[in-house]
Amino acid sequence: MADPGAAVAPVNGEAGGWPAVVQTVLDRVYAARGARDPAQEAAGLAALAGPDTLSGLEAAAEALAQAIAQGERILVIGDYDADGATGTALAVRGLRRLGARDVGFLIPDRSREGYGLSPAIVTRAAALGPRWIMTVDNGINSLEGAQTAKALGLRLIVTDHHLPGPVLPEAAVIVNPNLAGDRFPSKALAGVGVVLYVLIALRRRLGAGHVALGDLLDLVALGTVADCVPLDANNRVLVREGLRRMNAARACAGVEALLLVSGKRPGKIYAQDLGFQVGPRLNAAGRLADMTVGVRCLLTDDRGEALALARELDALNRERREREAQMQAEASEQLAVRAEADTLPAGICLMEPHWHPGIVGILAGRLKDRHKRPAIVFAPADDEVLRGSGRSVPTLNLRDALAAIGERHAGLIRQFGGHAAAAGLTIGAADYARFATAFADEVERRIGRGPFVDARSDGPLSPEELTLALGEALRAGGPWGNGFPEPLFEGLFAVADAAVLKDAHLRLTLTMPCRDEPLKALAFRCTRAPAAGSRIAARYRVGVDDFGGRGTLCLYLEEWSAVSPGA
Numbered sequence: 001m002a003d004p005g006a007a008v009a010p011v012n013g014e015a016g017g018w019p020a021v022v023q024t025v026l027d028r029v030y031a032a033r034g035a036r037d038p039a040q041e042a043a044g045l046a047a048l049a050g051p052d053t054l055s056g057l058e059a060a061a062e063a064l065a066q067a068i069a070q071g072e073r074i075l076v077i078g079d080y081d082a083d084g085a086t087g088t089a090l091a092v093r094g095l096r097r098l099g100a101r102d103v104g105f106l107i108p109d110r111s112r113e114g115y116g117l118s119p120a121i122v123t124r125a126a127a128l129g130p131r132w133i134m135t136v137d138n139g140i141n142s143l144e145g146a147q148t149a150k151a152l153g154l155r156l157i158v159t160d161h162h163l164p165g166p167v168l169p170e171a172a173v174i175v176n177p178n179l180a181g182d183r184f185p186s187k188a189l190a191g192v193g194v195v196l197y198v199l200i201a202l203r204r205r206l207g208a209g210h211v212a213l214g215d216l217l218d219l220v221a222l223g224t225v226a227d228c229v230p231l232d233a234n235n236r237v238l239v240r241e242g243l244r245r246m247n248a249a250r251a252c253a254g255v256e257a258l259l260l261v262s263g264k265r266p267g268k269i270y271a272q273d274l275g276f277q278v279g280p281r282l283n284a285a286g287r288l289a290d291m292t293v294g295v296r297c298l299l300t301d302d303r304g305e306a307l308a309l310a311r312e313l314d315a316l317n318r319e320r321r322e323r324e325a326q327m328q329a330e331a332s333e334q335l336a337v338r339a340e341a342d343t344l345p346a347g348i349c350l351m352e353p354h355w356h357p358g359i360v361g362i363l364a365g366r367l368k369d370r371h372k373r374p375a376i377v378f379a380p381a382d383d384e385v386l387r388g389s390g391r392s393v394p395t396l397n398l399r400d401a402l403a404a405i406g407e408r409h410a411g412l413i414r415q416f417g418g419h420a421a422a423a424g425l426t427i428g429a430a431d432y433a434r435f436a437t438a439f440a441d442e443v444e445r446r447i448g449r450g451p452f453v454d455a456r457s458d459g460p461l462s463p464e465e466l467t468l469a470l471g472e473a474l475r476a477g478g479p480w481g482n483g484f485p486e487p488l489f490e491g492l493f494a495v496a497d498a499a500v501l502k503d504a505h506l507r508l509t510l511t512m513p514c515r516d517e518p519l520k521a522l523a524f525r526c527t528r529a530p531a532a533g534s535r536i537a538a539r540y541r542v543g544v545d546d547f548g549g550r551g552t553l554c555l556y557l558e559e560w561s562a563v564s565p566g567a
Contacts, residue, residue: 085286188229
């Protein structure tokens with residue numbers, strides 16, 4: 001595919017030149033993930049899948065071209081997460097760049113209008129006088145909202161990546177790689193990725209090859225990583241190219257400001273930073289306030305305004321962390337007895353009336369990781385309805401499980417949607433207990449009782465392979481994420497020292513045979529420590545600790561267990 005933008009500096013470390021012992025490990029982990037051609041991984045935008053097989057794309061380009069030619073108002077309606085925010089900003093920036101003179105955006109209010117193209121958000125949109133509504137990262141299951149748009153005389157273009165239901169919305173055009181019969185090779189595109197392809201097709205339709213789109217790839221990379229979609233070959237290209245721009249100090253003002261408040265600087269920005277630092281700050285607006293703040297941050301070209309908005313997002317994220325910590329403590333208290341007795345259900349459901357609906361997805365993810373079971377957490381949307389968010393283990397397609405529950409228990413689930421790994425739903429407040437039982441039964445029917453431990457591993461590393469150079473190479477590699485996981489190794493170690501820090505994290509000093517230098521290790525969200533002098537079996541990631549400004553090799557333990565003497 002033709003390069004949509006000018007070339008920039010390579011991603012940090014991408015040029016290679018690693019010691020042979022490091023390159024051997026890299027080759028091994030890439031091959032285990034199906035990426036056996038190093039040249040393909042470094043091919044850049046030339047390796048991006050072409051747009052021709054993405055169904056609906058040409059029709060969308062034709063509709064938008066006509067709207068632009070006739071000066072018709074286009075209103076972009078996005079989702080209130082990072083994918084929706086980056087996709088909305090990309091759509092507005094791209095359409096304006098391609099000649100649209102009247103483009104605006106709306107983001108639903110989570111508490112009043114709910115998710116997606118609801119009748120309520122369509123009614124609010126209609127008051128702004130658009131001729132066209134273009135959804136971003138939503139709409140594929142918004143049947144009532146699409147009907148409302150039609151009744152109000154609005155033309156609808158749905159761009160989405162979520163799995164469709166049995167009935168599609170009434171729209172002028174639908175662009176979604178997951179439609180039945182679609183031949184586009186990357187089914188894992190995020191919502192922002194779908195928008196990029198729409199803009200590429202529109203540029204071609206307008207004969208506007210001179211209009212650059214490559215300088216918007218920082219938005220695509222951020223939304224793709226933050227949405228945790230599988231990083232297939234196509235998404236890895238998009239993320240790598242976005243990281244190139246960030247590391248070359250060529251990100252848009254909003255992304256630059258978000259990186260700054262996250263403590264990240266050009267030249268040392270990695271996919272993990274987008275997922276664990278930048279993405280959560282952007283997501284905080286949609287969780288606790290109004291994602292309009294996030295979109296404004298990504299749309300402004302004024303660096304001062306962008307920094308002020310990024311600081312507002314950073315403050316919201318601090319508030320989110322405080323609320324999340326309280327919710328985690330309450331969830332742990334609810335589950336403690338059953339966890340201790342190993343009587344947790346196959347699928348976990350929790351709800352508290354005072355929990356915040358914008359944080360339930362994060363809590364579900366924490367519970368899934370801790371208890372190795374699918375988890376759905378609910379909070380009240382109003383007096384009659386609960387809104388839930390779920391996270392799943394690799395062996396369970398959560399959306400399919402919810403669909404099966406809906407078929408077995410008619411009317412139990414009022415609305416749902418999502419992916420294999422994550423989904424959202426609404427149920428009646430009076431139906432919570434019945435749903436919790438149905439969910440546990442469906443999970444057990446499909447995959448057993450659990451816990452469901454992900455035993456995937458990249459094997460052991462020798463003392464010669466455990467080097468700072470390997471940590472730097474892995475950090476600069478990938479990009480790692482869902483579907484292309486960061487390497488996870490395993491090994492036996494002796495514990496020289498261990499201490500719990502701030503009642504939250506475990507710091508260890510480890511040794512291994514035939515290695516003179518001890519190893520620094522950290523285990524986050526771990527409050528139990530092995531005894532000094534004991535031996536442990538650990539699964540760990542190899543990274544670099546930049547604390548103090550000096551990078552040192554660090555092992556990040558995912559889990560550990562004591563090894564009996566003589567074993």
